[in-house]
Amino acid sequence: MTIPDLAQPTETCPAQGLLKSLSGKWKPEIFRLAVESPIRFSSLLRQINGSNKQTLSLALKELEEIGLLEKVVIKQKPLHIEYHLTAKGRSLVPVFLQLEGIV
Amino acid sequence: MTIPDLAQPTETCPAQGLLKSLSGKWKPEIFRLAVESPIRFSSLLRQINGSNKQTLSLALKELEEIGLLEKVVIKQKPLHIEYHLTAKGRSLVPVFLQLEGIV
DNA sequence: GGGGATGGTCATAAATTTCTGACTTATTGC
DNA sequence: GCAATAAGTCAGAAATTTATGACCATCCCC
Numbered sequence: 001m002t003i004p005d006l007a008q009p010t011e012t013c014p015a016q017g018l019l020k021s022l023s024g025k026w027k028p029e030i031f032r033l034a035v036e037s038p039i040r041f042s043s044l045l046r047q048i049n050g051s052n053k054q055t056l057s058l059a060l061k062e063l064e065e066i067g068l069l070e071k072v073v074i075k076q077k078p079l080h081i082e083y084h085l086t087a088k089g090r091s092l093v094p095v096f097l098q099l100e101g102i103v
Numbered sequence: 104m105t106i107p108d109l110a111q112p113t114e115t116c117p118a119q120g121l122l123k124s125l126s127g128k129w130k131p132e133i134f135r136l137a138v139e140s141p142i143r144f145s146s147l148l149r150q151i152n153g154s155n156k157q158t159l160s161l162a163l164k165e166l167e168e169i170g171l172l173e174k175v176v177i178k179q180k181p182l183h184i185e186y187h188l189t190a191k192g193r194s195l196v197p198v199f200l201q202l203e204g205i206v
Numbered sequence: 207g208g209g210g211a212t213g214g215t216c217a218t219a220a221a222t223t224t225c226t227g228a229c230t231t232a233t234t235g236c
Numbered sequence: 237g238c239a240a241t242a243a244g245t246c247a248g249a250a251a252t253t254t255a256t257g258a259c260c261a262t263c264c265c266c
Contacts, residue, residue: 048112
């Protein structure tokens, strides 16, 4: 027998999960930047004014987990890591653009 | 001269404001319920398991402020208050439905 | 081989959000 | 008139999120 955790909202609607996944101080901004071009950890830290490693690292991890970003190791000369928007991430773009028309 | 508050994200994209407005533990669920039918404070408190007056009250106030809900005093026999979805609120519904297809 | 950049992690601290319980005013049914 | 319901507010506590600063392993350039 399971005791439901009533302190957590029960999600009836799938869009609520996404809303929750994109909530957080920097996630929307990270997502927006990722739409423009692949992003890198250290650049983000410089681009997003007022942010910090810890939170960015966690945010990237979460955006990865929900399948909006994917971590790509670039095995080129200056070996580095990039985060790319996934297909799912790209599919959200037109929806957000629509939103902008409404807001 | 103004010193920008760097601790706060600078919003480049209008959709980010909406995202932020709809973030919070119970706001998405309140919105969803309001889409179904007008909502009342005390019913919400019973419907949304684990919620509390304080937070619901604040959430309703905020959803009102951003123009998604409007407070309506029903001057009928059992005089009471209802929160109705505004036109803007209704216009978000198809967007969220689209989102459900993606998620 | 030394110094800097990249991409992190960890423990702790500070800030923000949410929750609890007491209290309030007005209305309504009996 | 009296108790219950509705719709809150308020102060303080608890929980959750963010931020800080220290630290670490690679890699890359000179």
